[in-house]
Amino acid sequence: MAKYALSPLAPEAFPKLPVIKGARFATHAAGVRYKGREDVMMVALDAGTTIAGTFTRSATRSAPVLDCQAKLGSAPEGEAVILVNAGNSNAFTGKAGVASVQAITGAVAEIMEVSPNRVFTSSTGVIGEPLPHGRIIDALDALKGKLDENGIENAANAIMTTDTFPKGSVASFEINGKTVNIAGIAKGSGMIAPDMATMLVYIFTDAQIAQDDLQALVSSFTDTTFNCITVDSDTSTSDTLLMAATGASGVEVSHDTKAFREGLHSVMLDLAHQVVKDGEGAHKFVTINVTGAKTNAEAKVHAMSIANSPLVKTAIAGEDPNWGRVVMAIGKSGAAADRDLLSIRFGDILVAEKGWVSPNYREEQGAAIMKNAEITISVDLGLAHGEATVWTCDLTHTYIEINADYRS
């Protein structure tokens, strides 16, 4: 299904995801844009399912994102449906885009016999072209007929655009002797590109949890997972994370339930990492740890400045232990730094300290670290106790190839 070669950072296989009772999946080849592949997926969720979500903060966000945001937080009355298409993002499509969302959600509500307020849609693909929503509506009967609690892997495939592998993650754990499952899928490889990537994430659990508790958890964990990854510093107009808790396990949890918190965080972090590992042109997966900053927020500013620097990212692509570019990225970030206090490590190797290269550092040590597929760069600013970790990938010729291709 993928147009580009499989990412060298791809996992060996799609994980075996558990059935989430109360959630059924269907996929269909609606021909929105792609030929010969499934490009629409539907999730039907049992009555009582609570739904939370987080979305792009872009000022130019898409019509489906605005529609989802307006519906979140309404009472979990009756069944709910998530409907997603690949191939067209319905973003920057003006009033026609709003009309497309209304047409689709109205048709879903009618065919699935749910309230329009319980229909959530996402679209990913080319920006600025009218969404041929008729093709999606024409597929609804077929989708309804195919709904299956085992369909989540197909759903992960149907939402791909420039992704080179489908992304899934699972956490299963016991609470009071009963098993609770969390299963998530995601797509995304550049932060955005017309005809290309947007990040979409759907997570399902059979735990029973109040909507406001679920929203609080999802918002909090988004800040330290999906909001801490960057492929190219560009932010989609369509990024969407939706989480549905069906309650079918009969296990009640809250935002304080440790096992649920840990399981959900682990699924979100795993999916976030998979998005980076499928970053357009990525050959290296890079963890940036910043400690010793004035605040956690300032640590993240530094970490993102390093993670988004084209010079740092091309150095990583070239397997060059170029710590001078890390110094540069810290200097330009705008957050506080004292040149003579900061230290830099590549992996476990102390590269620079006290404003200069470490006296024991030898270039071969750094060069050896840079040959790895997964690299950790750690910066300690020596100022206070603020810290942050972000994840990124290298910037390679393949990124240019993917994104400098003419669209048509």
Place this chain on the structure above:
Amino acid sequence: MAKYALSPLAPEAFPKLPVIKGARFATHAAGVRYKGREDVMMVALDAGTTIAGTFTRSATRSAPVLDCQAKLGSAPEGEAVILVNAGNSNAFTGKAGVASVQAITGAVAEIMEVSPNRVFTSSTGVIGEPLPHGRIIDALDALKGKLDENGIENAANAIMTTDTFPKGSVASFEINGKTVNIAGIAKGSGMIAPDMATMLVYIFTDAQIAQDDLQALVSSFTDTTFNCITVDSDTSTSDTLLMAATGASGVEVSHDTKAFREGLHSVMLDLAHQVVKDGEGAHKFVTINVTGAKTNAEAKVHAMSIANSPLVKTAIAGEDPNWGRVVMAIGKSGAAADRDLLSIRFGDILVAEKGWVSPNYREEQGAAIMKNAEITISVDLGLAHGEATVWTCDLTHTYIEINADYRS
């Protein structure tokens, strides 16, 4: 002298720069890092010359930058000297870097018989390696012996690193029947890279102007010229602009003198554009105009978000009129925008308006514009009257080649 192929955006020839009375130039092959080329330049400035400057705001700025900043604004007593080396930036070199600056400025002061407070140095090149300042000091006698009022073009060549052409600009105009000249040189091609680029700019005039007036003009014009260009969003630890007014024309000017203001602004803008045109891997020179923003500052945030977006820059490299990526960059910038009010033009072609593609726009029109070597992208936000213009280049395979090369 250039390691890389001449930029396709290079001017046909180095401009003929006028003699600036009171300023003499010398260059020498000191062997700081490069072999077989001149890599040090000296400017000797007559007594009474006023000097102004602007510098990188990086928190990790280099020792010579900090030294220059400390000296600016002191009284113009006696002669002054500017000394610049290429090959080593003396950045992130700890206490040894400070000692190198002191050794060089002390030696220059002694040999040239000037106050150390009137010696300004810059260094550009690899980060984090000790500056072999002895080689520079050894060259001072030779430099002193070569000083020549016609040496400015050689100086422009001696300060190049990854530059593919030397950069010069001139403005000559009459004030009260007397000719005033401004001549400037610059180097820079990436915002920074070890062993590579830093932006250095030196401008000379025979006008007579008070230091605070000169500083006010230089600071103000820097904001709308050099601070409005971006090659790769990365900011050097060494960026330096120094301006020297010898007064030798006998023409007194102030920050209000229209001809002087216009001439200086034109030289600064021309040099800034030349830096972009020599941007690492640049094949296209791109002007981004943003109007209708809430404030000028917000207009610049939007313009820089567009200019720095890897997806916008790769689209330009691919000659793809991909206005969806422009929408994305506006959306992510953090400054105010209303999707349904903004309009986008490529050249004179109205591409998008009122939140969607313009009804009369045809893709061929945009595609034709994108084939040009110089492209203007204009965005009107439709909110208020804030405006800004910035300049950038495309992001090509050559940028990756230059920057993913292993250093050694």
